[in-house]
Amino acid sequence: xxxxxxxxxxxxxxxxxxxxxxxxxxxxxxxxxxxxxxxxxxxxxxxxxxxxxxxxxxxxxxxxxxxxxxxxxxxxxxxxxxxxxxxxxxxxxxxxxxxxxxxxxxxxxxxxxxxxxxxxxxxxxxxxxxxxxxxxxxxxxxxxxxxxxxxxxxxxxxxxxxxxxxxxxxxxxxxxxxxxxxxxxxxxxxxxxxxxxxxxxxxxxxxxxxxxxxxxxxxxxxxxxxxxxxxxxxxxxxxxxxxxxxxxxxxxxxxxxxxxxxxxxxxxxxxxxxxxxxxxxxxxxxxxxxxxxxxxxxxxxxxxxxxxxxxxxxxxxxxxxxxxxxxxxxxxxxxxxxxxxxxxxxxxxxxxxxxxxxxxxxxxxxxxxxxxxxxxxxxxxxxxxxxxxxxxx
Numbered sequence: 032x033x034x035x036x037x038x039x040x041x042x043x044x045x046x047x048x049x050x051x052x053x054x055x056x057x058x059x060x061x062x063x064x065x066x067x068x069x070x071x072x073x074x075x076x077x078x079x080x081x082x083x084x085x086x087x088x089x090x091x092x093x094x095x096x097x098x099x100x101x102x103x104x105x106x107x108x109x110x111x112x113x114x115x116x117x118x119x120x121x122x123x124x125x126x127x128x129x130x131x132x133x134x135x136x137x138x139x140x141x142x143x144x145x146x147x148x149x150x151x152x153x154x155x156x157x158x159x160x161x162x163x164x165x166x167x168x169x170x171x172x173x174x175x176x177x178x179x180x181x182x183x184x185x186x187x188x189x190x191x192x193x194x195x196x197x198x199x200x201x202x203x204x205x206x207x208x209x210x211x212x213x214x215x216x217x218x219x220x221x222x223x224x225x226x227x228x229x230x231x232x233x234x235x236x237x238x239x240x241x242x243x244x245x246x247x248x249x250x251x252x253x254x255x256x257x258x259x260x261x262x263x264x265x266x267x268x269x270x271x272x273x274x275x276x277x278x279x280x281x282x283x284x285x286x287x288x289x290x291x292x293x294x295x296x297x298x299x300x301x302x303x304x305x306x307x308x309x310x311x312x313x314x315x316x317x318x319x320x321x322x323x324x325x326x327x328x329x330x331x332x333x334x335x336x337x338x339x340x341x342x343x344x345x346x347x348x349x350x351x352x353x354x355x356x357x358x359x360x361x362x363x364x365x366x367x368x369x370x371x372x373x374x375x376x377x378x379x380x381x382x383x384x385x386x387x388x389x390x391x392x393x394x395x396x397x398x399x400x401x402x403x404x405x406x407x408x409x410x411x412x413x414x415x416x417x418x419x420x421x422x423x424x
Contacts, residue, residue, distance in 0.1 A: 039133040042084040050074040057081035070101030085111035089120040095160040116147040194315040195297045202317035205231035210306045215325030218358035219246040236306045255285030255305040272294040274305045307347040324358040356359035
């Protein structure tokens with residue numbers, strides 16, 4: 032099999048500086064053109080799901096700040112990854128332009144060529160090794176950001192001050208919060224028994240609301256900056272809460288105004304991420320338990336997101352405490368508990384109970400007598416087949 036270094040490949044360009052917006056437009060065989068330093072796991076998995084031929088990155092897919100998982104996921108999936116093409120990438124390439132890739136060279140039809148760095152397993156492993164050396168500095172920054180967030184949002188974290196009044200009744204009900212993140216599709220499938228039995232309040236965080244719809248459910252609340260939710264989902268009837276800046280600016284409200292949905296929407300000014308304020312809101316409004324799908328739960332995931340705001344996610348989990356449960360833990364509790372043998376015994380018990388009920392009625396007794404006579408006739412006919420015939424020796 033020929034390698035990307037030996038064989039030229041061709042495809043149309045699809046441009047998007049924000050990876051999560053680009054993935055909605057990608058088709059199999061397209062070439063994704065992005066500007067994403069330190070591609071994280073979630074972005075890489077979203078790209079792989081769309082089956083692009085290649086990913087061209089204006090920035091470094093691994094800058095060396097921390098060992099991010101995205102580049103390895105892309106290359107493992109057979110996606111060509113060319114790095115560090117520079118800011119001129121978006122000036123040279125236009126949407127839909129035909130591109131030819133040969134090694135680390137990108138030839139743009141009618142507009143010259145650009146040279147970048149073709150990534151493979153060896154180069155990615157080297158980049159990750161270098162990045163691991165700087166991991167201690169990232170841990171220091173994470174701690175600093177955590178302290179900064181705690182000082183800024185102590186009223187919200189400690190007393191719930193600033194949480195808006197909402198129409199959806201959450202008090203003493205389970206809440207499911209869905210983020211389009213780590214293994215969210217698999218988790219939603221395994222949670223079907225929990226959803227059927229408990230009917231929780233469902234909160235979709237930005238694109239997580241689309242994931243809820245795709246899984247066959249409807250969100251009760253959509254919360255976030257509204258930049259990665261489809262128009263159809265925004266119109267599904269869910270209560271809309273826009274994550275706003277602390278100074279009151281709410282860019283997401285502008286999009287809702289264009290759709291005519293801003294009149295009943297609520298702004299929630301807060302630092303941190305949208306998934307954080309979704310959890311804080313559910314907790315403040317009295318949720319009995321909060322089940323998280325696709326959210327960040329480990330140190331690796333916090334760092335893999337690669338932004339300072341992840342310190343708020345850490346503190347949010349400390350604030351909610353034992354009320355927060357990861358989706359995978361809930362799915363283990365709702366696995367099939369009844370064996371096939373137990374189901375068979377249950378069926379037999381049901382038949383015996385039905386027979387006893389019939390025997391207690393005159394009609395049932397007549398039915399059993401007729402069945403008994405029929406069984407005697409069948410048994411007599413069967414034994415007659417083996418009885419010796421007259422005259423046989």
